[in-house]
Amino acid sequence: MDRAREDNATRLLTASYRALPVLGLSTAYGAGLVVQGTSWWEVAASVAVALGSAVAVPLTRSRGVRRAAENLPAEVAAQQPPDEDDYGPGYLGDLARHWAAAPASGSTRLAHLRQYRPDAPDFEAVILAPPGEAVPGSLDARAVAAVFDVPEGAVQLAPVPGHGPGRIAVQVAPAEFLARRDRGAPADGLAALWEARVSSPRGIAPGVQLVGHRFEAGRIVLRAEAPDTDLLHLPRLQLARALGLEDPELLMVETDGMAHAVITIYADHPLLTVREATPDDLRMGKDGRIAIGLRHDGRPARWPLYDPELGALTDLLVGAPGSGKSVTLLTLVAAERISGVVSVVADAQDGMSLPEAEGRVFHFGAGQAESAATLAAFSAVALLPAAGERRPGMGLVRPRQAVAARHPDHGRDQPDDRGGRGDAEAVP
Numbered sequence: 001m002d003r004a005r006e007d008n009a010t011r012l013l014t015a016s017y018r019a020l021p022v023l024g025l026s027t028a029y030g031a032g033l034v035v036q037g038t039s040w041w042e043v044a045a046s047v048a049v050a051l052g053s054a055v056a057v058p059l060t061r062s063r064g065v066r067r068a069a070e071n072l073p074a075e076v077a078a079q080q081p082p083d084e085d086d087y088g089p090g091y092l093g094d095l096a097r098h099w100a101a102a103p104a105s106g107s108t109r110l111a112h113l114r115q116y117r118p119d120a121p122d123f124e125a126v127i128l129a130p131p132g133e134a135v136p137g138s139l140d141a142r143a144v145a146a147v148f149d150v151p152e153g154a155v156q157l158a159p160v161p162g163h164g165p166g167r168i169a170v171q172v173a174p175a176e177f178l179a180r181r182d183r184g185a186p187a188d189g190l191a192a193l194w195e196a197r198v199s200s201p202r203g204i205a206p207g208v209q210l211v212g213h214r215f216e217a218g219r220i221v222l223r224a225e226a227p228d229t230d231l232l233h234l235p236r237l238q239l240a241r242a243l244g245l246e247d248p249e250l251l252m253v254e255t256d257g258m259a260h261a262v263i264t265i266y267a268d269h270p271l272l273t274v275r276e277a278t279p280d281d282l283r284m285g286k287d288g289r290i291a292i293g294l295r296h297d298g299r300p301a302r303w304p305l306y307d308p309e310l311g312a313l314t315d316l317l318v319g320a321p322g323s324g325k326s327v328t329l330l331t332l333v334a335a336e337r338i339s340g341v342v343s344v345v346a347d348a349q350d351g352m353s354l355p356e357a358e359g360r361v362f363h364f365g366a367g368q369a370e371s372a373a374t375l376a377a378f379s380a381v382a383l384l385p386a387a388g389e390r391r392p393g394m395g396l397v398r399p400r401q402a403v404a405a406r407h408p409d410h411g412r413d414q415p416d417d418r419g420g421r422g423d424a425e426a427v428p
Helices: 002-034 040-079 090-101 141-148 174-199 236-242 325-339 368-382 400-406
Strands: 109-115 123-128 155-159 167-172 209-216 219-225 251-255 260-266 289-294 300-304 344-347 363-366 397-399 424-426
Touching (some): 090 109, 090 123, 141 155, 141 167, 174 219, 174 236, 236 251
Parallel strands (some): 344 363
Antiparallel strands (some): 123 167, 209 219, 289 300, 397 424
16 A cells, blocks of 8 residues: 555656646746736746756656666566576476577477376477567477487477467477387388398299288287299298298298298297197087197197098198107097097007007007908998998898897997997898
């Protein structure tokens, strides 16, 4: 209240001082026109006006100086940059201070700063120019990258929707830029390696192109394609050598037999942790297949145990000693027993190849002589006609139940606990 009263008094005194010469002299001039001659008061009035002006000047000037001194801090503060405390604390405040101190930023300032993650330096902000001015064109991605000492590719500038050139949105993301570069580097190197050692005219598979790839945990999956009208040929050992793999077992190649292939490169051998088959895996499905194991990529490996249209299938297992032939055969025998299929085993090595199968199958022949007799007998059985069918020189083929009735020593017609039952016998 006192300050307002003092301001009003100062303004009144100043206005009076400004009006004093005009009013005083005008009054003296008007009085001189009315009264003829020169009177003493005319001289006295002029002197009084001069004296009043001389007395009022120091008072009004002192008031003005005092008022200007009182307003000076606010005016100086408005013209100076913000104090450090005005930038805010922490990382974002440091960014704003760093921008204000950089010569390249000029009179602009950073506003609306937002850090993406606390553990990364990436942030976004808005570059603001002074009111009525545009952001200088010299503030491009290169200049911003220089201010914050980051790669130029980590800086992106864009207009702010709904605003003019007085503000520009900026994104500074060095961590994301380095992550993108690291993700792209392996792919670029792999493509260059494939082109140089595989698809080039002097490569192992000229013309075979790398058409796709993806990086997964513990492995890299590639897709390759042969040129038009050509059949794909990718020798696994040569491909492993070309790709710089020391262990070829880490490379798997699958083709469609025509022009496409899927190549998988593993960091560790994929078959070291394969689990054993369970009874559910070995139980034959409606399509006659069992899940004998797992593929290198974890998918079930389906094995045709029986074909509903063709019947039993013949397989040939070939491999070096210790490669798993006996284990595979025992797995098939277990699958046949679980699925109710008759198993006949002929072991020419006196039963030493599959000793676990003896007593667990319909018939087990050990030794060369017994193996030969077993194969001959069951080959003859395989030539027998189906039950109920007549053939020249043979009587009616009846089911085994009729034979069991005529020959009590055959036992009752129950499933054999060693793997199944006979299907039919010829009756004269």
